[in-house]
Amino acid sequence: MTSKIFVHTLGCSKNSVDSEVLVAQARANSLGIADSAETADILIINTCGFIEAAKQESIDHILQGVELKNSGKLQKVMVMGCLSERYAEDLKIEIPEVDAYYGTTHLPEILADLGGSYKYDLIGERELSTPKHFAYLKISEGCDNPCSFCAIPLMRGGHKSKTTPDILIEAMALKAKGVRELILIGQDLTYYGLDLYGKRTLDDLLKRLSDIGFDWIRLLYAYPAKFPKEILPVIRDRENICKYLDMPIQHTDTEVLKHMRRGVTQNKLTDLIAEIRTEVPGIRLRTTLIVGYPTETKGQFDGMLSFLEETKFDRLGVFPYSQEDDTLAFDLGDKISTKEKQRRVKAVMELQENISLFKNMDMIGKTIPVLIDNVDNGVAYGRTEYDCPEVDNEVIIDSASNGFEVSELMPGQFYQVEIGDVQPFDLFGEVVAGGK
Secondary structure, eight states: OOOEEEEEEOSOHHHHHHHHHHHHHHHHTTOEEOSSGGGOSEEEEEEOOSSHHHHHHHHHHHHHHHHHHHTTSOSEEEEEEHHHHHHHHHHHHHOTTSSEEOOTTOHHHHHHHTTOOOOTTOTTOOOOOSOTTEEEEEOEESOOOOOTTOOHHHHHOSOEEOOHHHHHHHHHHHHHTTOOEEEEEOSOGGGTTHHHHSSOOHHHHHHHHHHHTOSEEEEOOOOSTTOOTTHHHHHHHOTTEEEEEEOOOBOOOHHHHHHHTOSOOHHHHHHHHHHHHHHSTTOEEEEEEEEOOTTOOHHHHHHHHHHHHHHOOSEEEEEEOOOOTTSTTGGGOOOSOHHHHHHHHHHHHHHHHHHHHHHHHTTTTOEEEEEEEEEETTEEEEEOTTOOTTTSOEEEEEEEOTTOOGGGOOTTOEEEEEEEEEETTEEEEEEEEEOO
């Protein structure tokens, strides 16, 4: 009888895409796919190694898998992904019970060890782990940016763009599966095309993806240095490209940005943000910050709070600095206490909570299209074009009019929703009309 595999994915959406490709390849090799580790014969753990907390989570899951194997509930435990790419030799010594460790680009080796082979003709084939109406599309791998704190290039290598024809094939396959929202990901979307075509070609790629006919196309992870401003008219003019941009700035103080090797100053950030908002009226900007970088003083942190209060990002995430082996910042040490980092995280999020509530208040009384993600116990949960799955605001719908019933709303469908109330990170509304 064919062994059944289960792929457990940790970390970011880029890992999720890798796992989706692996499962599709496994099916093409007639390998069985289990619904959980408990019903599988072989457990494959796709790990994250980005920051200390993610590394510990990955190790914990590996140890849980080993425990299942030792108790006879699994035949094999295999480990892939970023943690394995970076620390394979250490892991082999510390957790030798794992049957095999693989890096981030070893899909052919994994399939061979499972008794199959990598099917190179299956370009773009994936088994979606997301709800069928949205999917992530990875347009590049790795990163060439020299950020001092980041270990991604150590785990994912330098930037490598997928060819435009291959991306379009994958996008069309996703459209054929019923995907309505396409979420573009890469460590740095703005670098797209430079390695293949000698120039940044994200604007052309966006136009061609837009022509395929998705309802929404969303951009994540746009590096602010050398930002390709030619994408702004495309975002503005194409109705199915969301007026949304995730642009991690990591910090706002010029000296800290210099230490981080981000390639921008506070003034350049200010000017870029103003230009984006001018060129694309109504755009929502999401960013990510790091607090507690070794050189960050209290004054520089307070300056960042002032910048955030003035700039008023629409969406924001913040992480405490994590000292990572072999990064350029490692030798700076980890000078700021965990307690102080957490205090700074809390201060940023309290500020952002007020900003978000203020911005959400402006939505009260407006009727907007909402994409339903799921319906549970008579309550529907959806999103606007200004919100990415899992990290941004939800629209919570517990009432309907004009002949609609909340329990009958369909995930993957658009409805017109009148916003009646808000919280800092949620909107509450009533369905008033059908969408599409």
